Amino acid sequence: MKSPLTEKPETATSDTPGPAASFLRFVVLGGGVGVLSSLAVPLLATTTPWAVSNAIITVVSTLLCTELHARFTFAKGRGADRREHWQSAGAAAAAYLTTCVAAYVLHLVQSSPGMLTEQIVYLGASGLAGAGRFLILRLYVFASRRDRTTCSPRQRRTVPGPVAMAA
Numbered sequence: 361m362k363s364p365l366t367e368k369p370e371t372a373t374s375d376t377p378g379p380a381a382s383f384l385r386f387v388v389l390g391g392g393v394g395v396l397s398s399l400a401v402p403l404l405a406t407t408t409p410w411a412v413s414n415a416i417i418t419v420v421s422t423l424l425c426t427e428l429h430a431r432f433t434f435a436k437g438r439g440a441d442r443r444e445h446w447q448s449a450g451a452a453a454a455a456y457l458t459t460c461v462a463a464y465v466l467h468l469v470q471s472s473p474g475m476l477t478e479q480i481v482y483l484g485a486s487g488l489a490g491a492g493r494f495l496i497l498r499l500y501v502f503a504s505r506r507d508r509t510t511c512s513p514r515q516r517r518t519v520p521g522p523v524a525m526a527a
Contacts, residue, residue: 376435379498385433386494390425394486397421401482402475411460418459422452434502447501455489 377385397417404413426448430440440448462485466473473481 377433382433382498383494386429386490386497389428389433390490390493393421393425393428394483394490398479398482398486402478410463414456414459414463418452418456422449425452429497430502434498436502444501448497451493451496451501455486455493458489459485461485 401410401413401417404416408416423445426440426445429448430436430438430444459482462481463478466478466481470477
């Protein structure tokens, strides 16, 4: 008889949530942190340049979200490792650029927008960047090696280079 106290492996099992459940968790967790970030960026921007405020909040929120997504969104059963943090940071860098470009364009169109307008633009850009980030995290960062491999070892044979023909 097996002991009920047997340890479970730390790898993803069949309990890994499907795409819809993962996306819902991603929206709730990432969206919650995003809303808090949208409040923090303009407040911090009252004492520092907007791009610096955005960078600080992006770093802090990325670290928090990567941990939340590893543990809950993609149900890895553990925190994110160094590789996952770096890869997630790459996706967050793209999100940072997206929000900066959106704020820059807003300030080109409207020289001194109100805080509400800045928040609306920031949240819109964050939502767009978030959808792309979900795909990157789900399909690459937190996917198991087996999920990322789309072909069998037989299909991965190397193709020989051109062969020089004797004249």
